[in-house]
Amino acid sequence: MxxxxxxxxGTGTMGVILQQHFVERGDEVIVLTRGRHGTLPSxxxxxxxxxxxxxxxxxxxxxxVVINLAGRSxxxxxxxxxxxxxxxxxxxxxxxxxxxxxxxxxxxALWINMSSATVYRHAEDRAMDEQTGxxxxxxxxxxxxxWEKEFFAHQRAGVRQVAVRSAMVFSPRGGAFPRFAQLTxxxxxxxxxxGKQFVSWVHETDVAQFFQxxxxxxxxxxxxxxxAPNPLPETExxxxxxxxxxxxxxxxxxxxxxxxxxxMLRTETELVLKSRRVIPxxxxxxxxxFRHPTIHxxxxxxxxxxTHQP
Ligand SMILES: NC(=O)c1ccc[n+]([C@@H]2O[C@H](COP(=O)([O-])OP(=O)(O)OC[C@H]3O[C@@H](n4cnc5c(N)ncnc54)[C@H](OP(=O)(O)O)[C@@H]3O)[C@@H](O)[C@H]2O)c1
Numbered sequence: 001m002x003x004x005x006x007x008x009x010g011t012g013t014m015g016v017i018l019q020q021h022f023v024e025r026g027d028e029v030i031v032l033t034r035g036r037h038g039t040l041p042s043x044x045x046x047x048x049x050x051x052x053x054x055x056x057x058x059x060x061x062x063x064x065v066v067i068n069l070a071g072r073s074x075x076x077x078x079x080x081x082x083x084x085x086x087x088x089x090x091x092x093x094x095x096x097x098x099x100x101x102x103x104x105x106x107x108x109a110l111w112i113n114m115s116s117a118t119v120y121r122h123a124e125d126r127a128m129d130e131q132t133g134x135x136x137x138x139x140x141x142x143x144x145x146x147w148e149k150e151f152f153a154h155q156r157a158g159v160r161q162v163a164v165r166s167a168m169v170f171s172p173r174g175g176a177f178p179r180f181a182q183l184t185x186x187x188x189x190x191x192x193x194x195g196k197q198f199v200s201w202v203h204e205t206d207v208a209q210f211f212q213x214x215x216x217x218x219x220x221x222x223x224x225x226x227x228a229p230n231p232l233p234e235t236e237x238x239x240x241x242x243x244x245x246x247x248x249x250x251x252x253x254x255x256x257x258x259x260x261x262x263x264m265l266r267t268e269t270e271l272v273l274k275s276r277r278v279i280p281x282x283x284x285x286x287x288x289x290f291r292h293p294t295i296h297x298x299x300x301x302x303x304x305x306x307t308h309q310p
Pocket of ligand 1: 009010011012013014015032033034035037049050069070071072073074085089093114115116117165166167168169170175176
């Protein structure tokens with residue numbers, strides 16, 4: 001049966017993946033956006049500011065699913081201003097949705113809020129899952145904890161809530177994968193730092209299937225990791241990428257050089273140096289099956305895919 005699905009902040013990398021998935025299923029898709037962006041033709045855009053209630057709130061009444069993807073990109077310099085934007089854009093958008101949901105006569109039965117696998121500490125020693133994982137103390141994990149705290153503060157009878165602690169989504173449409181591929185093409189596809197840091201990732205096909213599975217699985221609630229079950233050391237990821245992209249040469253980037261590169265690329269070294277060794281224990285226990293559990297088939301597909309935006 002077609003559903004009414006609201007994608008708050010659904011214009012970014014994950015939003016485009018989910019727009020396509022739900023449109024192909026025949027669902028009615030509404031994107032809450034602060035501006036006018038490219039969306040698929042059958043997707044309806046409704047404006048919001050990501051923080052205050054307004055006419056957009058009536059879209060939630062009678063909807064089946066709300067998925068909140070809103071948040072300022074973390075791929076930037078962590079200045080005081082950007083840090084405030086990263087935190088506030090997530091917490092305030094979540095709060096606005098929670099307040100709007102509390103006033104619905106017929107609230108959606110499912111509210112999924114994005115969270116992030118970066119909540120776990122730097123981990124080369126062992127894998128982090130929902131039960132035994134330890135959270136980090138620095139800026140990014142603290143943002144995620146504040147985001148989840150706000151989300152779970154808005155409980156309402158009849159509304160199932162899931163916080164999705166997602167690893168890096170590997171998609172040709174944007175985010176981390178095109179950047180790794182670009183670095184490899186220009187000869188910077190060796191390992192970064194020691195290369196021993198783990199990379200947790202998930203293929204875009206599994207992202208779409210995972211959200212559909214959450215909708216179809218009433219037992220799925222609370223905090224759930226979204227990451228392929230086989231995170232791998234960065235040096236192995238870069239080797240696998242080079243095998244497919246076949247650059248003429250590659251150099252490794254030592255830890256001391258990375259801060260300079262990060263300034264030039266207007267990003268932070270954390271995004272490549274933090275060891276994210278995250279596994280999706282709850283999803284596996286609840287029966288989710290990954291189409292791309294290991295990096296090899298995922299890269300075969302990604303390296304052959306055209307880049308495309310709606
Ligand atoms: N992609 C990943 O690998 C990944 C991994 C883990 C977690 N996540 C999290 O999942 C969410 C979605 O990821 P994504 O890759 O789709 O992110 P994205 O490409 O950066 O898109 C996020 C959307 O949030 C909206 N937004 C940006 N700044 C905002 C602000 N100040 N207030 C309200 N809305 C704002 C934008 O929509 P409008 O401009 O249309 O309003 C934007 O399209 C993000 O919160 C991200 O942190 C992503």
